[in-house]
Amino acid sequence: MNGAHDVGGVLGFGPVVSEPDEPVFSADWERQAFAIAIASLCQGVAAADENRNAIERMGNVAYLSTSYYEHWLVAMEKLLVQKGIIDEQERVERVRAFLSGRSLPSRESVPDDGELARTVRDAIATGGPSVRETGATPKFAIGDEVVTTPWISRTHTRLPGYARGKRGTIIAYHGSHVLPDSRAHLRGENPEPLYTVRFDAHDLWGDEAEAQAGCVHLDLWESYLIERTSDGENMENSRS
Amino acid sequence: MNGAHDVGGVLGFGPVVSEPDEPVFSADWERQAFAIAIASLCQGVAAADENRNAIERMGNVAYLSTSYYEHWLVAMEKLLVQKGIIDEQERVERVRAFLSGRSLPSRESVPDDGELARTVRDAIATGGPSVRETGATPKFAIGDEVVTTPWISRTHTRLPGYARGKRGTIIAYHGSHVLPDSRAHLRGENPEPLYTVRFDAHDLWGDEAEAQAGCVHLDLWESYLIERTSDGENMENSRS
Amino acid sequence: MSGHHPEQMSEVEARARALESLLYEKGMLTPSAVDAIVDAFEHEIGPLNGAKVVARAWVDPEYRERLRANATAAIAELGFAGTQGEHMVAVENTPEVHNVVVCTLCSCYPWPVLGLPPKWYKDLAYRSRVVLEPRAVLKEFGTELPDEVDVRVWDSSAEIRYLVIPERPAGTEDMTEEQLAGLVTRDSMIGVAPALVPDRR
Amino acid sequence: MSGHHPEQMSEVEARARALESLLYEKGMLTPSAVDAIVDAFEHEIGPLNGAKVVARAWVDPEYRERLRANATAAIAELGFAGTQGEHMVAVENTPEVHNVVVCTLCSCYPWPVLGLPPKWYKDLAYRSRVVLEPRAVLKEFGTELPDEVDVRVWDSSAEIRYLVIPERPAGTEDMTEEQLAGLVTRDSMIGVAPALVPDRR
Numbered sequence: 001m002n003g004a005h006d007v008g009g010v011l012g013f014g015p016v017v018s019e020p021d022e023p024v025f026s027a028d029w030e031r032q033a034f035a036i037a038i039a040s041l042c043q044g045v046a047a048a049d050e051n052r053n054a055i056e057r058m059g060n061v062a063y064l065s066t067s068y069y070e071h072w073l074v075a076m077e078k079l080l081v082q083k084g085i086i087d088e089q090e091r092v093e094r095v096r097a098f099l100s101g102r103s104l105p106s107r108e109s110v111p112d113d114g115e116l117a118r119t120v121r122d123a124i125a126t127g128g129p130s131v132r133e134t135g136a137t138p139k140f141a142i143g144d145e146v147v148t149t150p151w152i153s154r155t156h157t158r159l160p161g162y163a164r165g166k167r168g169t170i171i172a173y174h175g176s177h178v179l180p181d182s183r184a185h186l187r188g189e190n191p192e193p194l195y196t197v198r199f200d201a202h203d204l205w206g207d208e209a210e211a212q213a214g215c216v217h218l219d220l221w222e223s224y225l226i227e228r229t230s231d232g233e234n235m236e237n238s239r240s
Numbered sequence: 241m242n243g244a245h246d247v248g249g250v251l252g253f254g255p256v257v258s259e260p261d262e263p264v265f266s267a268d269w270e271r272q273a274f275a276i277a278i279a280s281l282c283q284g285v286a287a288a289d290e291n292r293n294a295i296e297r298m299g300n301v302a303y304l305s306t307s308y309y310e311h312w313l314v315a316m317e318k319l320l321v322q323k324g325i326i327d328e329q330e331r332v333e334r335v336r337a338f339l340s341g342r343s344l345p346s347r348e349s350v351p352d353d354g355e356l357a358r359t360v361r362d363a364i365a366t367g368g369p370s371v372r373e374t375g376a377t378p379k380f381a382i383g384d385e386v387v388t389t390p391w392i393s394r395t396h397t398r399l400p401g402y403a404r405g406k407r408g409t410i411i412a413y414h415g416s417h418v419l420p421d422s423r424a425h426l427r428g429e430n431p432e433p434l435y436t437v438r439f440d441a442h443d444l445w446g447d448e449a450e451a452q453a454g455c456v457h458l459d460l461w462e463s464y465l466i467e468r469t470s471d472g473e474n475m476e477n478s479r480s
Numbered sequence: 481m482s483g484h485h486p487e488q489m490s491e492v493e494a495r496a497r498a499l500e501s502l503l504y505e506k507g508m509l510t511p512s513a514v515d516a517i518v519d520a521f522e523h524e525i526g527p528l529n530g531a532k533v534v535a536r537a538w539v540d541p542e543y544r545e546r547l548r549a550n551a552t553a554a555i556a557e558l559g560f561a562g563t564q565g566e567h568m569v570a571v572e573n574t575p576e577v578h579n580v581v582v583c584t585l586c587s588c589y590p591w592p593v594l595g596l597p598p599k600w601y602k603d604l605a606y607r608s609r610v611v612l613e614p615r616a617v618l619k620e621f622g623t624e625l626p627d628e629v630d631v632r633v634w635d636s637s638a639e640i641r642y643l644v645i646p647e648r649p650a651g652t653e654d655m656t657e658e659q660l661a662g663l664v665t666r667d668s669m670i671g672v673a674p675a676l677v678p679d680r681r
Numbered sequence: 682m683s684g685h686h687p688e689q690m691s692e693v694e695a696r697a698r699a700l701e702s703l704l705y706e707k708g709m710l711t712p713s714a715v716d717a718i719v720d721a722f723e724h725e726i727g728p729l730n731g732a733k734v735v736a737r738a739w740v741d742p743e744y745r746e747r748l749r750a751n752a753t754a755a756i757a758e759l760g761f762a763g764t765q766g767e768h769m770v771a772v773e774n775t776p777e778v779h780n781v782v783v784c785t786l787c788s789c790y791p792w793p794v795l796g797l798p799p800k801w802y803k804d805l806a807y808r809s810r811v812v813l814e815p816r817a818v819l820k821e822f823g824t825e826l827p828d829e830v831d832v833r834v835w836d837s838s839a840e841i842r843y844l845v846i847p848e849r850p851a852g853t854e855d856m857t858e859e860q861l862a863g864l865v866t867r868d869s870m871i872g873v874a875p876a877l878v879p880d881r882r
Contacts, residue, residue: 003252004244004304008785008836009392009813012243012300013805016821018868024723024797029697034722034797035715036700038764043709052787060252060604064244064301068788068803073697086703094703098695102702107712110705117713124721127767127793130840150405151446152249152612158838160785162812165390165405174768177839194839196770206391210816214832219839248584248635249612253604256620258667264522264596269496274521274596275514276499278563283508292586300805308587308602313496326502334502338494342501347511350504357512364520367566367592370639392813398637400584402611414567417638434638436569450615454631459638 001053002152002161004060009162009205025069033073039116042123046079049184053156054078132191134176138222140195144170145228148197148220156184159224163216167203167228171217172196179221193222241293242392242401244300249402249445265309273313279356282363286319289424293396294318372431374416378462380435384410385468388437388460396424399464403456407443407468411457412436419461433462526595529560530643531664533593534675535657537570538648548572551643555593565592565641571634572645573671578629579644580618580671582610583636590641594666601670611635621672644671652678727796730761731844732865734794735876736858738771739849749773752844756794766793766842772835773846774872779830780845781819781872783811784837791842795867802871812836822873845872853879 007013025031041051054075055063063071080086094102140146150165158180176191183189197220201213247253265271281291294315295303303311320326334342380386390405398420416431423429437460441453503509533555537544547554551568555561568590571579583589584607589597600606610617614631618624625631634642646668652660655678667673704710734756738745748755752769756762769791772780784790785808790798801807811818815832819825826832835843847869853861856879868874 001251002249004250006786007805007809009242010244010300010809011241011394011813012297012303013809014299016801016804016806016810016818018799018801018822022799024727025719027694029691029694031719032697032701032715035718036697036704036710038718039704039710039714045709055787057252059254060250061301061304063252064805065305068798068800070693073693073700076700077696080700080704085707085709086700091699091703094699095692095695098698098702099690099692102698104698104702105705110712111708112711112713114711114713116711117717120714121717121721123764124718124726125763127763127765129767131768149446152402152448154251154448158786160836160838161401162392162785172770174839174841177768180839194841196841205813206389208392208394208813210814212816212828212830212832214815214834216812216834216836218836219841221839246585247604247608250608251612253608256600256603256605256609256617258598258600258621262598264526265518267493269490269493271518272496272500272514275517276496276503276509278517279503279509279513285508295586304604308597308599310492313492313499316499317495320499320503325506325508326499331498331502334498335491335494338497338501339489339491342497344497344501345504350511351507352510352512354510354512356510357516360513361516361520363563364517364525365562367562367564369566371567398585400635400637402584412569414638414640417567420638434640436640445612448612450613452615452627452629452631454614454633456611456633456635458635459640461638 001056001154001156003056004064005056006161008160029073030069033069033076037072037076038124039120040076040080040085042120043116045083045085047183049156049178049180050079050186051075052180053184056156130178131175132178132189134191136176136191136193138173138193138195140170140173140193140222140225140227142170142173146170146197146225147228149224149226153181155181157181157224159220160218162204163199163218163220166199168197168199168218170195171198174219177221179223181221181223195220195222195225197225241296241394241396243296244304245296246401248400269313270309273309273316277312277316278364279360280316280320282360283356285323285325287423289396289418289420290319290426291315292420293424296396370418371415372418372429374431376416376431376433378413378433378435380410380413380433380462380465380467382410382413386410386437386465387468389464389466393421395421397421397464399460400458402444403439403458403460406439408437408439408458410435411438414459417461419463421461421463435460435462435465437465521591521596525562525591527593527664527666527669528661529558529595530590530593530666530669531661532558533560533570533643534645534664534669535661537645538652538660539657544572544645547645555643560592562592564588565590567640568593568643569640570643570645571632571671573647573674575647576628576630577632578618578625578671579632579634579642580610580614581634581636581642581644582607584608584611585637588636588639588641590643593643594669598666618672621667623673644669646671646673646675649675649677722792722797726763726792728794728865728867728870729862730759730796731791731794731867731870732862733759734761734771734844735846735865735870736862738846739853739861740858745773745846748846756844761793763793765789766791768839768841769794769844770835770841771844771846772833772872774848774875776848777829777831778833779819779826779872780833780835780843781811781815782835782837782843782845783808785809785812786838789837789840789842791844794844795870799867819873822868824874845870847872847874847876850876850878 055071058074174194177194178189201209295311298314414434417434418429441449551570587602663676668675752771788803864877869876
């Protein structure tokens, strides 16, 4: 989605501030939000792409002014309701109850046979590859010159705005991977060949590239890419 | 500047909310902020382009989460200090004084011969045209097909992000106008031919254009535009 | 402009007052200049100016031609000119063409004919959406356009300011220029709504 | 995880607890699962894993080749694998090439080898700037690169995760693999800093 999360190359976010000896989590609610998300995703509540899409749709001002773990929390609030696991009214009432002094139940009062803990531990250790055996022949070969699609997307996509309509070179092929644009919207996995594309910094930023600029790499699906011919390259991509 | 103020086509800002019978100003501080800005600009404290640039540089999160008149106020705080009219420490102390209960001086205690009121009234009624007689021959004629520059800018510019690297047609010529990219950074007026360029919605948005989409017009300076030839059009603009 | 209880003062209020008081001390601002600016935009300069221009264009074909050829000069004939209206262009709605104005980069607006912009015009939602989906935005304003109509968006990226001349409503043949001006709303001159239809009870 | 005074609870805290308690009731979460997840990322999975991979690559040229050819498999040899590390690629810094990793669209990060990302990696400043001005950002981290060095940024837009193999510092010829791992910082494996230089007092 062409939204405010797509910040590559956007100026005005200030300096990078790095904090020494930062803890993994800096508050209990961060631990809770993260654990809720991981446990839910491990149990198949939503795919990672749906989670990212939910975060992107939280509203631009909210997105930019809240932290990483709050993004996860917002996405889970939306997805758990959307999937029918939690009712929105029940959620709102429960928030109010905690604000009015309710406590979390004691450990002992929650039924817990340890099974879910084993499941999530296994899932974290195993992961879920996004590569799929499709037998598809990749359209591009390493060394091929390509141009990315110049269009914004109203739906979830992993082509950042700064790399729209830019020329690059294929430097790696990773087999076919689940297409986020499709899975994020429950339209199936639709795996597509995935490539690493190298962009010369000058082809991304023109004169605004740094002195002695190098290159930026993106991992892009086949449908994001158009073959680049020696001339007239953009005749085919300047109209859909 | 490639910043968060450049919102054309960005999704995620919610619905348009229109308020019936809205007052011109909804608080005294809005009146004050606006009057301060107009009086300062009328007295030549800064050009409108510098004011816009100051607003764009207030920081993305602050920009998106504050209102129009607060943007003007932020810009004036910066520009009045930058121009040496107000000292930053004095400003901060004065803010603190008002927060601690200080009142504005009574009307009568402020020296006021009515001269500045006459000046600002005249300035509002007269305005300040941005057209300049340069004798420059415009490079483009009405009907010419052009492509906009595809590059982001780190400095002030009036080419919106959604129209970078897009094809359009010249439909009007307005003479030479002061170049904001230059004046905003105190690099002189550098007037350039200014054109209205028509963009077919499909050339801006591809398949994301609305059904029965029409066109969008922008007023663009000559240095934002590249001549479009029948093929290889982007060979000349894909590298700087 | 004072009279608030200090304990209720917000930071933004204090910041505006701090600048105001400092500029008084520097001789860069006076109470009568503040009044002149605020009065001008609260009481003198507003959409009634633009409405008079549109009504004149509706009743006087020669004026309409002058307005289309050189809007700045034609608008000045009626006494309207100044800041943010130095370079005016009038765009005319017809059964075939609908125009709508925005400024995506800030909130440029033709002050001498419309006054200061309404909040929604300055908001991120309008600025971001109307260039991408003008029909959807217009529909939210109650303006549903037939498929055949050519929708033209004008994004005010330079110092050219646009005034939309809405279509003259049917059944207004007998109305005076002054009565007609009463039908011309701010929204119709931005292009998000048609002019009002006369009330015939 | 409780023990806060309710009167101090912020809205975000209440929202997290609300979901936690509701999921307990729905049987979709258990206290031991929460503990398992938190413990894994607070105590088991972190940059020490990546440091072991890098140290092995420094001492074992054959391992280094395997890591460069198929990082996922080579990392699994040392027992590291799982969520957000399913498709690993190792990129090697040399005197001629410097690699740095980012995820501009969210904050993708190779969890099995580096744990959860530091705050700055997730912040808008790093995400927005490092693709446009990597040298300037690296300089702010104290990493000033000679002009001749080819700076390569890796923006993790798919499920491929990147691990930077920093250059082995000079004067470490006699160090053991375990000692070498102590020089490999998180920042060096993201690519914003070199590995530590051994302390020789």
